[in-house]
Amino acid sequence: xxxxxxxxxxxxxxxxxxxxxxxxxxxxxxxxxxxxxxxxxxxxxxxxxxxxxxxxxxxxxxxxxxxxxxxxxxxxxxxxxxxxxxxxxxxxxxxxxxxxxxxxxxxxxxxxxxxxxxxxxxxxxxxxxxxxxxxxxxxxxxxxxxxxxxxxxxxxxxxxxxxxxxxxxxxxxxxxxxxxxxxxxxxxxxxxxxxxxxxxxxxxxxxxxxxxxxxxxxxxxxxxxxxxxxxxxxxxxxxxxxxxxxxxxxxxxxxxxxxxxxxxxxxxxxxxxxxxxxxxxxxxxxxxxxxxxxxxxxxxxxxxxxxxxxxxxxxxxxxxxxxxxxxxxxxxxxxxxxxxxxxxxxxxxxxxxxxxxxxxxxxxxxxxxxxxxxxxxxxxxxxxxxxxxxxxxxxxxxxxxxxxxxxxxxxxxxxxxxxxxxxxxxxxxxxxxxxxxxxxxxxxxxxxxxxxxxxxxxxxxxxxxxxxxxxxxxxxxxxxxxxxxxxxxxxxxxxxxxxxxxxxxxxxxxxxxxxxxxxxxxxxxxxxxxxxxxxxxxxxxxxxxxxxxxxxxxxxxxxxxxxxxxxxxxxxxxxxxxxxxxxxxxxxxxxxxxxxxxxxxxxxxxxxxxxxxxxxxxxxxxxxxxxxxxxxxxxxxxxxxxxxxxxxxxxxxxxxxxxxxxxx
Numbered sequence: 001x002x003x004x005x006x007x008x009x010x011x012x013x014x015x016x017x018x019x020x021x022x023x024x025x026x027x028x029x030x031x032x033x034x035x036x037x038x039x040x041x042x043x044x045x046x047x048x049x050x051x052x053x054x055x056x057x058x059x060x061x062x063x064x065x066x067x068x069x070x071x072x073x074x075x076x077x078x079x080x081x082x083x084x085x086x087x088x089x090x091x092x093x094x095x096x097x098x099x100x101x102x103x104x105x106x107x108x109x110x111x112x113x114x115x116x117x118x119x120x121x122x123x124x125x126x127x128x129x130x131x132x133x134x135x136x137x138x139x140x141x142x143x144x145x146x147x148x149x150x151x152x153x154x155x156x157x158x159x160x161x162x163x164x165x166x167x168x169x170x171x172x173x174x175x176x177x178x179x180x181x182x183x184x185x186x187x188x189x190x191x192x193x194x195x196x197x198x199x200x201x202x203x204x205x206x207x208x209x210x211x212x213x214x215x216x217x218x219x220x221x222x223x224x225x226x227x228x229x230x231x232x233x234x235x236x237x238x239x240x241x242x243x244x245x246x247x248x249x250x251x252x253x254x255x256x257x258x259x260x261x262x263x264x265x266x267x268x269x270x271x272x273x274x275x276x277x278x279x280x281x282x283x284x285x286x287x288x289x290x291x292x293x294x295x296x297x298x299x300x301x302x303x304x305x306x307x308x309x310x311x312x313x314x315x316x317x318x319x320x321x322x323x324x325x326x327x328x329x330x331x332x333x334x335x336x337x338x339x340x341x342x343x344x345x346x347x348x349x350x351x352x353x354x355x356x357x358x359x360x361x362x363x364x365x366x367x368x369x370x371x372x373x374x375x376x377x378x379x380x381x382x383x384x385x386x387x388x389x390x391x392x393x394x395x396x397x398x399x400x401x402x403x404x405x406x407x408x409x410x411x412x413x414x415x416x417x418x419x420x421x422x423x424x425x426x427x428x429x430x431x432x433x434x435x436x437x438x439x440x441x442x443x444x445x446x447x448x449x450x451x452x453x454x455x456x457x458x459x460x461x462x463x464x465x466x467x468x469x470x471x472x473x474x475x476x477x478x479x480x481x482x483x484x485x486x487x488x489x490x491x492x493x494x495x496x497x498x499x500x501x502x503x504x505x506x507x508x509x510x511x512x513x514x515x516x517x518x519x520x521x522x523x524x525x526x527x528x529x530x531x532x533x534x535x536x537x538x539x540x541x542x543x544x545x546x547x548x549x550x551x552x553x554x555x556x557x558x559x560x561x562x563x564x565x566x567x568x569x570x571x572x573x574x575x576x577x578x579x580x581x582x583x584x585x586x587x588x589x590x591x592x593x594x595x596x597x598x599x600x601x602x603x604x605x606x607x608x609x610x611x612x613x614x615x616x617x618x619x620x621x622x623x624x625x626x627x628x629x630x631x632x633x634x635x636x637x638x639x640x641x642x643x644x645x646x647x648x649x650x651x652x653x654x655x656x657x658x659x660x661x662x663x664x
Contacts, residue, residue: 008212013039013066013075015046017151022176024079027099027198030216039075041065052147053128059086067093070202076209082197087324094204097213098326101196103172106132106187110166111159113184119143123165126155132168135189152177172196193292193325223250225291225301225322227309229334230254234413235262237340241332250299253291255306268302284314288321295327308336312362312382336360338380341409341439345419348445349378355445356537363387363440373398375553377537378443385436392427395442399554399564400424403656405447410438421446444651456649457618459635460627461508473621475614477634481606482512483582488602489516492577497526499600500574503562504550505535505588506581506628507542512604513579514546533562535588536651558654559588563595572596579604583630587654609634623647629658636662 014024045062062084069075126148133145158164202209226245231237249268256274273282294301309315349358359374363384371394402425410418458474504510534540534550554561582603592599607630650656
C-alpha cells in the first residue's frame with residue numbers, strides 16, 4: 001500500500017531570472033507535501049528588453065509563454081509575480097493560490113545611497129512603471145524619469161556605471177536577492193495592490209493540482225464586493241436581493257442619489273463616496289481602492305449606487321478594477337432612473353406603432369467632439385441638464401422635428417418629483433435653469449396623452465398606430481389602391497441591381513413594390529447590394545415581412561430624417577429608387593435631388609378620399625390624430641376646417657408641417 005504521506009510531484013514553469021527562481025522556491029517550499037522541479041523559459045518581455053514598459057504593452061507581456069507551457073501540458077503550474085498576471089486570465093488557466101507579500105513597499109536605490117530629497121535637480125531616475133513615474137514626479141518634478149528594463153541586477157548596474165543616478169525597485173525583490181544594503185530609502189509611494197504577492201496558476205480542469213495549494217490561498221480570507229442598484233430614489237423600489245445584501249454588509253459605500261436616512265436601518269459602516277457635477281467627494285480611483293482595501297480586510301462590501309449599477313454608474317470600471325486584483329464581485333440590478341422617469345410619468349418607452357427601439361445616452365458636454373446622437377425611436381438622456389439646449393439643437397440638426405415632445409423628470413420617484421413638458425424647439429430656445437438630477441425622454445411616446453379618458457378621433461389607414469392615446473375612435477378618411485400595369489416600376493425592377501438605394505416612405509410602398517417584384521419573377525437576391533432606407537418603424541415592420549432589415553430607419557418617422565442621414569454621412573451622387581404614393585413626399589424627392597442624387601420617383605399606389613364621408617361631430621372629441629399629409633388634406637375636404645380648440649396629434653414632420661400650413 002502506498003504511504004498516504006507520500007509527497008506530490010509538480011513541474012513548475014518560471015521565468016529565467018534569478019529573482020523568479022528565488023521567489024518560486026520560497027513559495028513552493030511553503031508546501032512541504034510537494035516535490036517540484038522547474039521548467040525555465042524566457043517570456044516575450046524577457047526577450048524584448050528594448051520595449052519600454054512606460055508605453056502600452058500587452059497584458060500578458062511577461063506571462064504568455066509561461067501560461068502556454070501549462071496549457072500545453074509541459075508544466076503543471078506556473079509561478080508568477082502576481083502583478084504580472086493579465087486580466088482576464090487566459091482561457092483554460094485558473095489561479096490556484098495567491099500567496100501574501102512580506103513587503104509591499106518600493107525602495108530607492110541610488111548612487112552613493114542618496115535619499116530622494118538628496119538627489120540633485122535633474123538627476124536621472126529609472127523605472128519601468130508609469131504609476132511609479134507619476135508618484136515620483138509628484139514629489140520631485142525637477143528630476144528626470146527614464147525607462148529602464150532588465151533584471152534587478154542589470155538595472156542596478158546602470159547606477160554603478162553612471163548611466164542613471166537612481167532606481168525605483170520593489171523592496172521585496174531587493175531583499176530576496178540579498179541586496180537590502182543597496183536600499184537608500186523606503187519610499188512612501190502608493191504601490192500596486194498585488195506588489196510582492198505570488199500567484200500560482202494551473203490548468204482550469206486540473207482540480208487535483210489546484211487543490212494542492214488552496215490551504216495557503218489568501219483569497220479565502222477576502223470579502224466579496226456587491227454592486228447594488230438602489231433604484232431612482234424611492235426606497236420601496238429597492239429589490240429584495242438588494243435589501244438582503246445591505247442587511248448582510250459590513251460596510252456600505254454609497255452615493256447621494258438615494259435616501260440617506262433610509263440607510264440608518266442597516267448596521268453596516270456607511271462611507272459616503274458621492275460624485276455630482278463638479279463636486280466629487282472621491283475620485284473614481286480612490287473609490288476603487290477603498291472597495292479593494294475593505295474586501296482584502298475580509299469585509300462584506302456593498303457598493304450602493306443610485307439607479308442601476310451598469311447604466312452610467314462606473315459599474316464596469318469597478319468590476320474590472322476589483323477582479324483584476326483578484327477580488328470577487330457580484331452585481332444586483334436596480335431600476336434605472338430613465339426607466340423610472342418614463343414609467344412614473346406614464347410614458348411607454350416602447351409602444352406598438354410608435355416606438356420599437358430605445359437608446360440611453362449621456363448628455364455630458366464634450367468640448368472636443370460633437371454629441372453622438374443614437375438612432376432610436378425613443379431617446380433617454382441622462383446628465384444633460386447643463387447641456388439641454390445644445391442637446392435639443394443637435395437632435396434637430398440630426399433630423400428630429402422641432403415639435404418632437406420632450407419630457408424632463410426631476411428626482412423621479414421621490415416626494416419632490418417634478419415634470420417639465422416641452423418640445424425640442426422650446427428647449428433649444430429656453431433659458432430656464434432646470435434642477436438636477438434630471439432625466440429627459442424624447443420622442444413621439446413622450447407626447448402620448450396619458451389620460452385614458454381622452455376622446456381621440458383618429459384618421460389614417462389603421463387603428464394600431466393610435467393605441468394608447470386614450471379612447472380612440474378610428475375612421476380612415478382615405479382609400480389606398482395599387483397602381484396596376486405600372487410600366488415605370490416594371491422598368492425599374494428589371495434593372496433593380498443598378499440602384500444604390502431604395503427609400504420606402506410607407507408600408508404600402510413596400511407592399512406593392514414587393515408584390516410587383518414577385519409577379520415579375522425577379523429574384524429578391526438581386527437586392528443584395530442595394531441599400532434600403534425606411535421612413536419610420538411601421539414601414540420597417542412591413543419590410544421585415546419580406547426578411548428585409550433597412551440599412552437606415554429615420555428615427556423621426558419622417559422623410560427629413562433620411563435627408564439628414566444622407567447629408568451627415570456625406571452620401572452623394574447615388575441612384576435612388578423612390579416607390580411612393582401618387583401624393584408622395586415631395587420634400588424627400590427634392591431634398592435628394594438637391595444633394596446631387598439621381599432619383600427615380602415612381603408612384604406605386606393611389607391615395608384618394610373615401611367616397612362616403614363619415615358622419616361624425618368632431619366637437620365631441622378632445623383631440624384629432626393624423627398620420628399623413630393626405631389624411632390632413634382629406635379631413636379638410638370632409639370637415640372644412642381643423643378645429644383650433646382640440647389637441648392635434650401628428651405622426652412625422654411632414655404631417656405636422658401640413659397641419660401648420662392649414663391652421664396658420
